Amino acid sequence: MAVVTVGGAIVSLEAKELVYGAIGLAGSLFGVATLFFLLNAPYVAAFQLAVYIGAVAVLILFTVMLVRQEGWAKEVRPKSTTTVAGVIAAVAVILALTFAVLATDLSRYTIVANTATYVDVGRLISTGYAPVLEVLALVLAASIVGALALSRVDREGDAS
Amino acid sequence: MNSLSDFVVVSALLFGIGVYGLVTKRNAMRLLFAVELMINAANLNFVAFNQYLPYQEASNAVGQTVVLFSIALAAAEAAVILAIVVVAYRLHNDIDVSEMKTLEG
Numbered sequence: 001m002a003v004v005t006v007g008g009a010i011v012s013l014e015a016k017e018l019v020y021g022a023i024g025l026a027g028s029l030f031g032v033a034t035l036f037f038l039l040n041a042p043y044v045a046a047f048q049l050a051v052y053i054g055a056v057a058v059l060i061l062f063t064v065m066l067v068r069q070e071g072w073a074k075e076v077r078p079k080s081t082t083t084v085a086g087v088i089a090a091v092a093v094i095l096a097l098t099f100a101v102l103a104t105d106l107s108r109y110t111i112v113a114n115t116a117t118y119v120d121v122g123r124l125i126s127t128g129y130a131p132v133l134e135v136l137a138l139v140l141a142a143s144i145v146g147a148l149a150l151s152r153v154d155r156e157g158d159a160s
Numbered sequence: 161m162n163s164l165s166d167f168v169v170v171s172a173l174l175f176g177i178g179v180y181g182l183v184t185k186r187n188a189m190r191l192l193f194a195v196e197l198m199i200n201a202a203n204l205n206f207v208a209f210n211q212y213l214p215y216q217e218a219s220n221a222v223g224q225t226v227v228l229f230s231i232a233l234a235a236a237e238a239a240v241i242l243a244i245v246v247v248a249y250r251l252h253n254d255i256d257v258s259e260m261k262t263l264e265g
Binding site (some may be wrong): 035085 | 162163164165166167168169170172173174175176177178179180181183184185186187189190192193194196197200203204207208210211212213220221222224225227228229231232233234235236237238239240242243244245246247249
């Protein structure tokens with residue numbers, strides 16, 4: 001599943017067509033969801049599937065396909081210096097993080113026996129983190145209203 | 161695929177690919193993809209560390225809870241970015257971020 005995750009990530013950035021890129025992103029998000037399953041966190045995995053694959057990936061895919069116009073597909077080929085700089089930055093980040101991890105003794109830990117079930121997660125959300133949940137609901141509502149207001153098409157022709 | 165460092169290395173790979181996308185791409189949709197990849201790398205780290213090294217045995221659900229909130233926030237952020245991209249396309253006929261200089265001082 002790590003291969004699916006990383007491969008999907010590369011496809012999402014390097015595919016020629018933006019639509020294939022969106023599908024690659026969906027594949028990568030699906031890979032992350034299966035990694036959550038492997039980590040014994042089925043609730044987070046189901047949430048990732050519902051929200052990311054079900055909402056975000058489909059939203060991106062529909063936007064790309066509905067608003068398919070010349071300007072979206074146009075991709076300026078980046079200057080080769082930019083590409084080299086990007087590859088160097090990515091490899092530096094990956095190597096630094098990987099060696100930092102491998103230098104520690106993280107690999108000797110095993111997964112704890114009594115990992116949290118969805119009951120524990122639900123209890124935590126509805127007690128200690130209830131204010132966060134409320135604020136998050138407000139943020140979601142505000143962002144949806146903002147998105148609708150931004151993308152509103154004025155059919156009357158008056159200045160908006 | 162069953163030790164903590166494996167998951168952290170996969171997360172580092174995802175994050176590195178996201179950095180590469182942010183540096184090289186100029187298409188606004190590709191930048192959105194790159195940001196989503198980096199958010200997912202962070203989420204993966206949260207859950208992995210939570211399951212291997214819980215804060216307390218009694219309440220080891222904090223990492224999962226934080227990731228749930230993070231996923232919801234990322235969804236809101238993606239909706240707003242898509243709306244902004246659509247509006248920018250309507251104004252400029254282009255979603256190349258290096259061409260958007262209206263706000264440049």
